[in-house]
Amino acid sequence: MLSQKTIDIVKSTAPILETHGVEITTYFYKTLFEAHPELLNVFNHANQSQGRQQTALANTVYAAAMYIDQLEVLLPTVKQIAQKHRSLTVKPEHYPIVGEYLLKAIKGVLGDAATDEIIGAWGEAYGVIAQVFIDIEKEMYAEAAEKSGGWEDFKEFIVEKKVTESSLITSFYLKAKDGVPVPWYLPGQYITIRLSIPGHQYLLNRQYSLSQTPGSDCFRISVKREADYNPQGKVSNYLHDRLNVGDTIEVSPPAGDFYLEKEEQPVALISGGVGITPMMAMLGSIAENEPNRKTVFIHAARNKDAHAFGKEAAALVEKLNDGKMYIAYEAKKDESEVCDITGYVSQAFLQQVVDPNSVCYVCGPVPFMRAVVSHLTALGFSENNVKYEFFGPALALEA
Template identity: 40%
Template sequence: MTTDQKQLIKATIPVLKESGLLLTTHFYQRVFAHNPELKNTFNMGNQQNGHQPTALAMTVLAYAENIDDPSVLLSALNRIASRHTSLDIRPEHYDLIGRHLIASIGEVLGAAASPALLDAWTAAYGQLASLMIRIEAKLYATQVTKPGGWTGWRPFLVNAKQNESSGVTSFRLYPADGGPVADPGPGQYLSIRLFMPTLNLLQSRQFTISNAPNGQYYCITVKQAAGKDSSLNGQINRQLLDVIQEGDRLDVSLSGGACPMAAPAGVPTRPAYPSGCPMHQMA
């Protein structure tokens, strides 16, 4: 990026602080209008509750504020990259998303979006996308070289479904191909992808791995959604608890990240359940 382009990015910081959420909300609406197939990749519950547009607005603002030295954001970008690899985000997604983001800037800012400003944001996004693609390429390479590792979605079978207590059920998942599984790190999670009939979409959610490494299977422990929770995450939990049975197949991505939610106070990390699974489910 040129010095002039960086100055143009910095000049948009007040606009991003005031109207960043408007921009990112418009952006996601545009993405899904033009590429509805991406609804199968994004968690639509996080669209409905505004979490994803808000998170993106904050990320874009932080990037603009640190355009001179984006390396200060590496810790945050690594967390984002870990989530992206759990959802099988690939370089081609960045090209598509970039086109919609630049178009959204032009549509939201109107006459204020000069060709020079759009060129500056195109360069800025290209720099950020290249950085993210490099980080994620390293994560994918690490995953696939682990014993029992893989990238993308891998079919698993529900070998056992066991009630641990009222409203809490553990699922033991074995690879459908009969191969080994990579040992997870402490607090790492899996992405589970389900077909949701109410949306006619594939939707994914992350669950903490709740068993000790064994090279053969993973275990997740799912808690019943409280009351009449109508959120998508609540619906995913109910789909697992009420519909998925032993022998059913689930799409699973390799473990990543660290658990973003600590175990509730008083809940042991490894109680002596026959399944080896603790009562711990990730939001």
């Protein structure tokens, strides 16, 4: 247990960490990877280059400082991060390494302001926080391994089928190389794939939502080719261009805390772009297990060419006794493209088609989620009834 003096020191430094958080975490990752390049296998290099990982860690460190005497407040966030850690096989032996370089980063950025007393207090606090993660992740590893068909870390899977879903998205059907059927997962969860790409010294990993109803003998992931920004997605482009039927990749067990919950209340599945992937698993699960549940499926795409799973989603909605599907295209290429909205999903439209008693699941690019969550909040939906998923490190939705 931390002393009151340690708690006071850590909380008093929170404003400093809020101001210098990204600078500290950027320093941290740089020095960590220089000393331990093997840990590059664990991190998403694109998130590093875009600054997303640094920002997410800075937010977490700041929150830890603010609530060091009330860590139970952070438990939902801790569990979300722990899901990511488990899927990436972060282990207890990694935590002392991270702690060492985080403290060095605080000292390196703050200089003389980071006194021995402050560094000592943060060292104690980090030990407590790290143990919380270690304990939760131990339970998650055991749960993944003990499931029927489950395992603990990574194992080999073979690409059984590769299907083009749109101009941007391709699906990969993955079967375990040992022939064991895949474990049951919750609709909306993801897996981590790990592979070696020619020209890269270290293994690369990425997390992709499972895009079909649980219960199959294989996994399906549906990957968007990331080509809009520099650097372009190394893994997504490799998967699209180079990974073929019969090839082998490594996969960790399903993880994630964004998933469909079986409830009496109506449900709205609202997605943008590749955010449709977890929604397909959710929609399929509703069609199979809860066909009487009132459901609205809303999807926004750039245009018809970029619209994935159109026929599959429509077929699933047809199985529902009270289901509606609405499609939004940012811009039509021509008048032959049929959709319900041209432009963006508006607050007025959501008010018109979403039952006010619904639980809403939202997934897509951050600007899309920011807009939709803002609209739903303005319409009176409670925080508990608006659930959303980030692809990559979680960032604040506030502008």
